[in-house]
Amino acid sequence: MMILDPPHQHHSPQEHDGEHKDEKHEEFGERIRQDFPILQARVKNKPLIYLDSAATSQKPRQVIEALKKYYEEYNANVHRGIYALSEKATMAYEHARFIIARFINAEQHEIIFTKGTTESLNLLAYSLSKQLKKGDNIVLTQMEHHSNLVPWQQLAKESKRDGKDIEVRFIKITGDGRLDMGHARQCIDDSTKIVSVTHMSNVLGTINPVQELASLAHEHGALLVVDAAQSVPHMKIDVKELGCDFLAFSGHKLFGPTGIGVLYGRKELLAKLPPFLYGGDMIHEVRFEDSTFADAPNKFEAGTPNMAGAIGLAKAVEYLQQIGMENITEYEQELTAYALHRLQEMEGITVYGPPDAAARGGVISFTIAGIHPHDVAQLLDRDGICVRGGHHCAMPLMGVLGIAGSVRASLSMYNTKEDIGLLIAAIHKAQKMFS
Numbered sequence: 001m002m003i004l005d006p007p008h009q010h011h012s013p014q015e016h017d018g019e020h021k022d023e024k025h026e027e028f029g030e031r032i033r034q035d036f037p038i039l040q041a042r043v044k045n046k047p048l049i050y051l052d053s054a055a056t057s058q059k060p061r062q063v064i065e066a067l068k069k070y071y072e073e074y075n076a077n078v079h080r081g082i083y084a085l086s087e088k089a090t091m092a093y094e095h096a097r098f099i100i101a102r103f104i105n106a107e108q109h110e111i112i113f114t115k116g117t118t119e120s121l122n123l124l125a126y127s128l129s130k131q132l133k134k135g136d137n138i139v140l141t142q143m144e145h146h147s148n149l150v151p152w153q154q155l156a157k158e159s160k161r162d163g164k165d166i167e168v169r170f171i172k173i174t175g176d177g178r179l180d181m182g183h184a185r186q187c188i189d190d191s192t193k194i195v196s197v198t199h200m201s202n203v204l205g206t207i208n209p210v211q212e213l214a215s216l217a218h219e220h221g222a223l224l225v226v227d228a229a230q231s232v233p234h235m236k237i238d239v240k241e242l243g244c245d246f247l248a249f250s251g252h253k254l255f256g257p258t259g260i261g262v263l264y265g266r267k268e269l270l271a272k273l274p275p276f277l278y279g280g281d282m283i284h285e286v287r288f289e290d291s292t293f294a295d296a297p298n299k300f301e302a303g304t305p306n307m308a309g310a311i312g313l314a315k316a317v318e319y320l321q322q323i324g325m326e327n328i329t330e331y332e333q334e335l336t337a338y339a340l341h342r343l344q345e346m347e348g349i350t351v352y353g354p355p356d357a358a359a360r361g362g363v364i365s366f367t368i369a370g371i372h373p374h375d376v377a378q379l380l381d382r383d384g385i386c387v388r389g390g391h392h393c394a395m396p397l398m399g400v401l402g403i404a405g406s407v408r409a410s411l412s413m414y415n416t417k418e419d420i421g422l423l424i425a426a427i428h429k430a431q432k433m434f435s
């Protein structure tokens with residue numbers, strides 16, 4: 001079944017009646033969206049209004065073309081073939097690593113390609129667990145995505161069987177969805193070995209004070225791990241400035257392909273970590289009795305890697321660098337402030353997370369009195385609007401907020417005020433239907 005109707009011009013004049021346009025602001029988003037073929041599509045005979053970029057971003061033509069070119073012109077396995085095609089693929093794969101390293105101010109050998117944030121964090125939890133001893137603790141926050149909670153929780157559970165009794169602590173959030181830094185200071189102590197926090201919450205949009213957390217962790221001799229899945233697409237990331245030891249993100253949220261992600265680790269730390277997966281391409285020498293392993297990053301990339309994914313992700317990064325991360329942040333902050341303002345002035349809507357756009361990104365969760373988030377998402381879909389409804393893979397946080405789920409509209413550089421206007425109109429319609 002065709003879900004999307006054939007491509008069509010973006011919103012017709014009748015469809016955005018009454019929407020005020022700030023020209024400079026609109027121009028940016030309008031210009032960007034021209035690079036994203038899917039945004040020209042229509043759903044149910046309505047223009048596609050994509051407000052679910054926190055789940056996955058759409059892809060610019062440049063990335064789609066890079067993937068096509070790779071498969072049509074130089075697909076071959078990397079690090080293995082002694083022939084021109086394989087050498088070209090290897091060079092492109094390693095060049096992708098270089099581009100991504102430069103993007104976050106890391107060194108090439110500090111970039112490990114994974115399947116995504118989830119795999120990056122599982123790799124870390126597994127490999128770091130070998131260094132933990134009895135009585136150590138790990139500090140997380142109440143706003144973690146399951147990917148940055150379950151691996152550590154299971155590590156702790158496993159440690160009980162080994163008699164290590166690792167404890168997991170959760171830094172509380174304040175009423176307006178920020179980290180309670182007073183509580184952070186109580187949680188992190190000299191037995192803390194790992195502090196692992198999200199840079200930007202995928203529910204509240206909160207941007208956490210990573211630099212401060214890094215200093216706090218380091219004062220106590222702990223490592224700081226940053227889940228940057230939601231922040232990397234929206235702001236400049238400099239791992240040295242952040243002061244983090246490890247940082248994880250996914251390609252598919254960063255306008256790149258699915259199935260590719262990154263784990264950054266400081267080289268001194270990667271050198272000491274044991275591998276996560278064993279097999280081809282990660283070894284130095286294999287004998288029947290035992291094996292020795294390659295240096296990082298190869299030590300952590302067992303098996304045939306996702307060559308096309310890495311090349312596509314590097315293209316996405318180059319595309320973002322051309323636009324400029326600062327320009328993206330500035331545009332999105334204005335858009336977020338506008339969306340927050342429009343939602344906050346509506347009756348029956350509760351918006352979660354910091355009310356101030358400067359303290360957060362464009363991930364906006366809200367509930368509508370008397371309407372289940374799933375019903376809202378379904379009703380909005382009738383108007384071609386894609387939002388997420390539910391617990392957003394952050395079930396413990398839902399408990400803290402005292403809700404079963406929320407509606408989440410997540411913004412990206414290709415969204416416009418017009419999209420927000422259509423969202424608000426669709427919410428009014430849903431409220432009327434349920435009144």
Ligand code: C6P
Pocket residue numbers: 054055056116117118119145147148198200201202227229230250388392393
């Ligand atoms: N959040 C969302 O709709 P993966 O699935 O491995 O690419 O990313 C996992 C992940 C880790 N941390 C954070 C903060 C995230 O937001 C996500 C993915 C999506 O919120 C899909 S559940």
